[in-house]
Amino acid sequence: MLQAWKKAQARIQAVDPDLPADLIEAVADRTGPVERARGLAELMAPADMILLAGVSHGLAPDEVEAYGKPLRMMTDLAQRRLSMVGLKSGEAVEHDMSDRLRSFLELWHADRPAPLDVTPPPQALQE
Numbered sequence: 001m002l003q004a005w006k007k008a009q010a011r012i013q014a015v016d017p018d019l020p021a022d023l024i025e026a027v028a029d030r031t032g033p034v035e036r037a038r039g040l041a042e043l044m045a046p047a048d049m050i051l052l053a054g055v056s057h058g059l060a061p062d063e064v065e066a067y068g069k070p071l072r073m074m075t076d077l078a079q080r081r082l083s084m085v086g087l088k089s090g091e092a093v094e095h096d097m098s099d100r101l102r103s104f105l106e107l108w109h110a111d112r113p114a115p116l117d118v119t120p121p122p123q124a125l126q127e
Contacts, residue, residue, distance in 0.1 A: 015047040041084040048078035 027039030
């Protein structure tokens with residue numbers, strides 16, 4: 001595994017040359033194992049985003065089909081690491097309500113009489 005880690009670190013360095021030379025040493029000052037793991041995930045986030053973008057935008061469908069299972073494993077791991085640092089797929093970036101909902105709530109709580117009943121009389125519904 002040490003050789004795999006060294007290859008990974010070299011690839012991550014190629015993606016982001018501003019990263020420290022030794023990623024493990026860069027997070028050694030963090031107090032617990034979870035904090036160190038999160039620190040490593042933060043350092044690897046740019047490489048993970050480039051991996052995901054490369055797979056989704058850089059490969060032709062036949063290439064994705066040819067490398068299906070390995071690509072799936074790599075992208076799943078990248079997404080998990082990104083979720084460790086708060087970048088989760090499907091999560092809304094904006095947590096404010098929409099203009100449409102705001103307008104509805106303003107009308108709902110406004111001090112004005114309720115609209116007239118627009119329900120047709122029962123005999124009109126039977127025709």
